[in-house]
Amino acid sequence: MAKRLLVAYGLWALGGPLGLHHIYLGRDSHALLWMLTLGGFGGGWLWDFWHLPGWVAAANGAGVPRDRSGSVPALSPLRLAGQVTVGMYFGLAAALGLPWVPMLLAQPLAVGLGVQLVSSVGDQTAEAPGILATAFLASLLFQGRVLAVLPVSLAASIAAQRHRRYKPRGMPQARLAVRLYHLGLACLAFAAPLACRGLGGAARVLGTLLALPRAAAELLLLPLRAGWLLAEILGFASSSPARDGSAGVEPSSWSKRQQRAYEV
Template sequence: MAKSLCVAYLCWLFGGIFGLHHLYLRRTIQCFLWLSTGGVFGVGLLRDLFRMPEYVADCNEDSDYMEKLKIDRKRGRPPFSFARFIGQIFFGLWFRNLVYGAIPDNFPAVDTCALLLPPIGTAVGIYLVGNVGRQKGDLLPPLVVALAFELVFSQEGIAFWAAVVASGVFTWRRKHREKYKSQSFCRRLLLVCVGAVVLTTLVGSYLYFNCEIETEDGEKIKLRDAIVNMLNSPAWREFADAMGILFQRLRHHGFADTFRTFIDLADVEGEQRSLEILGLEKGATEAQVKRAYKKLVVRYHPDKNKEEGTAERFMEIQKAYETLGKIFRSRREKGEQGPGERDRGPRGKRGHEEF
């Protein structure tokens, strides 16, 4: 069945970052490459916007397009493409780094694996890009070149030159692809899924075994340990408790009540944060807010306290006081109670003093 240019563009629009338009147009390898890099981080996705008519003509074996291919075949070796050559270098380095990063530090014979496995990633990246579309080549030449560079040379940055030379050898030996292999959509999807599993395994291995983050003190800590510490932190537990409250509200009281609860928990007015700055708990009255404010202003006034950070603390206190003042005035005008007083019942004759 002939492929539609309109459908191809729709696939590009809604799933281009995952290579959906390439899967639709039977370009399985390119689909996987786009899936592994998000459309080459958007650059390849933008290029596809202009190349789409050519992709559709290739897939449908349009007569004019096939005639052009016949002329190219008569010239012998496929014409050199700078974009394809750069793509071979990029994906060669991309897959090399994925393989290298996935090798655990405590893996047996880690030095040998770090020497032999990354060049395989380089060769695979070059091979995949070189076999996109109507061109094809063998895996062995770039593999031999990449291995030779890694084994013979040990200088920093040799991986780049290995990818460059291996791409050059592959480009020199490439051939025309006479005809696409007929593959069903399910088979093509299965191949992409297998590639995605391999890619996920490599990334997951790197994140679990080797990925580190640096603290403010310059200390490095494994990402897996950082995640465990985060999940046991008070902030995360507070977040989990809030999500639990929202879930129970949604189950028993519906969306409207849940949304109001969410607004309270999110502290969109800054009420809870302002109370914390003034050293007060939820339920503080206007009088308590004023007393706390006066004490803190005297303590942190820049003219009386010359310690570092005093001015910032003073401004923070002023802002918190102003925020609570606006909340009190707004609720007074609406006949409501101030922060933390919603369950205290009606106010007496004295009421709230003006802020």
């Protein structure tokens, strides 16, 4: 079915940060990237406005070469910058959402997947094994530290640029329900660890807030207790018989007279 430019612009305006226009045009990798970054951190969504006519034409099969199997895509500095940025973003998300997973495993895997996702946007792709291998080697070199996410992402992005190629054309596209199912699983895999970590932090904050009234009451009663203790030390007030007995001290004569008066 032919794609319409007006529909694409409508989806861009209504759900552009979630990649609805990319789903409509069959650009699932681009749609997933927009879902996980909210439209390329906002800037990519605005950038799409000028590219929609060309994407609609490409989706309708106009102006696209048929055979590009032997050619290599031109080097794109914008794609390289996107690979480095998204790789770092995925690496930091893994550090926050998966603290129980060793950094030597979580960081390069997340960075490699982020770089590969950007590499698969549009009509291009890259060799995923080479990207992941480079990310793991760079992570080992920097011992899996959190600050190593930048050099690891840069190394994986360079590897992706070295192994870039065009996607094969003529492959049948899955049904919309299947595509949405796969996109939903990918979003869930990305967001679930972060959501669990966020809920754990919210529970700790809630526990702290619930303990604040008791702490405030103890703080307000502190001057009263200090004054009562000072009065006991100076002899203006006497301690209760229970406290005196527990401390092993004989009650004073004044306390005995008070007790006899109460008994009478």
